[in-house]
Amino acid sequence: MLQKRLIALVILLVGAGIGWWVYSAEVSGSHPFKLGLDLSGGTQLVYRAELSGIPGEDVRDSMDALRDTIERRVNLFGVSEPIVQTQRGGTFAGETEERLLVELPGITDTQEAIRLIGQTPVLEFRLMKEGGQPTGAPEENVNDFFEPAAITGKDLQGAKLEFLQTMGGVPNEPVVVLDFNSEGARTFAELTGDNVGRLFGIFLDGTAISIPVIQEAIPDGTAVISGSFTAESARELARNLNYGALPVPIELIATQTVSGTLGAEAVGKGIVAGIWGVAAVALFMIIWYRLPGIVAVCALFLYMLVVLALFQLIPVTLTAAGIAAFILSVGMAVDANVLIFERMKEELRLGKSTREAIGEGFSRAWPSIRDSNISSIITAIILFWFGTSLIKGFALVFAIGVLVSMLSAITVSRTFMLALGIDAKAGLSKLLFGSGTQV
């Protein structure tokens, strides 16, 4: 008995410790709660990558280069904790698409966010097809005349502004010189060597800006873009290219923006709803189950602290749906306790001692608790797969809630119940263990 009480005390102390940790980790900022865009305010952009013409084995590479470039661009603008991810989508709508997901916390002007990403130039290299000759009409599809070259914007190392020497030795025409990285230089040497005499198009943001004829193999890994540049426009292009060029064009297909005020309001209301929800559940449990109810409420609080600590540690990105899942899980978390207590009452009715009834209550309720929770977890897993990022938050919180509540009910409540050590059929303990229905 003493041992049981000691364990119970330890559990309480650990609970208090976790509570203190949850609080201080949030306040000190070492492990703060991570809020999703719908709570912190910010913008999410989803782009589709235009990969037609890119051979299948290069898709992964191009997407990675795309992600790195956008990430660099976003960091450049000082957005805190941005997320840039590649995704494969569209499978369920027919054909697959490669997508890029960009989350910009704190940026709540959609247009500004789009502009921020849109400044990244798209640099493409194409070889003119045999016999093709564009007339220059704007509605012409470049793909009719050009095919993608083996070299892409991801092979670019840097760009610089130079002035071309013309007759008389006065440098006057501004050009942009592209430097390829070592792999790019090798590819470029091969490409130029194999295609002497063909037209080589350099496309910026989908427009051909320079279409030189390949005169000879270029082994040193540089290419010159000459066009109708002014010194200013050439400098700007070089600067933009130095921050990275997109290897393939991207197209905006979805946006989601939530203002900071709305997010903050949602957090505030979520907390208020949470407090009242917990209070209502706790009050009900205590009135209905009396002493065991208090035990269940202790287990419930412990459960909440553990879940909150997990949110901070993993960390779980909390969304409005996630908060809803947490509140829902509080309501459901007492279920295991309810199952056990109802079972205990039955055993008491059969004339067993309080102590025996506690033991039986726990062991007999276990199969139900296990099976019913597995079904909830199956649902959570499928939801996680189904969800957009906001729903994933719900599914994750729900799954964590179900698992932790199951554990807290069968370990914590049990220890507390046994530690109370009431083993008498006397009036007092009957009153304490009783409930709305007669014992």
Add this chain to the structure above:
Amino acid sequence: MMIIRHRNIFFAITGVLLLAAVISIFTLGLSLGTDFTGGVLVEVSYESTRTSVEVVSDSLRGFGLEGFSLRESGDLGYTLRAGALTDEQRGFLAAMFTIGDNDARIDQLTEVGPIIGVELRNKALIALALVLTAILFFIAFAFRKVSKPISSWIYGLIALVTLAFDVLIPVGFFAFLGYLTGAQVDVLFVTAVLTILGYSVHDTIVVFDRTRENLRLNEERNKKEEFGDTAGRALGQTFVRSMTTSLTTALALAALFLLGPESTRDFALTLLVGIIAGTYSSIFLATPLLVSVERYLGKRK
């Protein structure tokens, strides 16, 4: 057990509820939200007074928006649903609502491309099918040792019938809610329905599990008992628990509905309706149906 004895009455009640839900779905209809159709959803709010619908609509048309729906939301806001925005329109969004010097603030802007919408719609249907299949198999597995007097697959199938009820009731309710407030089926609604499925089967399993235990005990003690009585006893034993758990869950959801964030209000309400439906069906539909099926199969032998 009263519920088992008078199960036909409860079947009738269930039928009436189902009919109401189906009528609601077919007459009022469900409108798919931006998540699934693609297009734009904008939440706007004003500081102190709301510019009238007519004036705002004119302004929107002035910026080239067509076929949009503008609905008042809250005391000071609007919800705008429209097709895709051009780059220019997006830039002028706040300006469209700002008439005179009554500044409008864009609280929320969601744009969904058509492919993403179709994809999500298909994904939602697949998720629904997956949840149902997974549940059927799980129950058949969990109850595999209980094959007398009826096969464990019957438990699974009845759980599915119960689930169909649990889905139809909140969907019917949501059609009604949509009629009242303009609520649309979005990703959160699908999440609510899937969660209800998980919760309700959880509830049904607890009752079935007790039947399973009673059957085992009867066998151990060589006790002969009508299946109806065994199942009825299980129902009585778990009745208080089912009510209690639903009540605590409902309390938590009520708090979320009344006090929680605007964005999860419909979600909380749908869940609340679903939880009540789920509790009702696990008590008044699942086990009574189990008994009826057992009777029917028994007679055929």
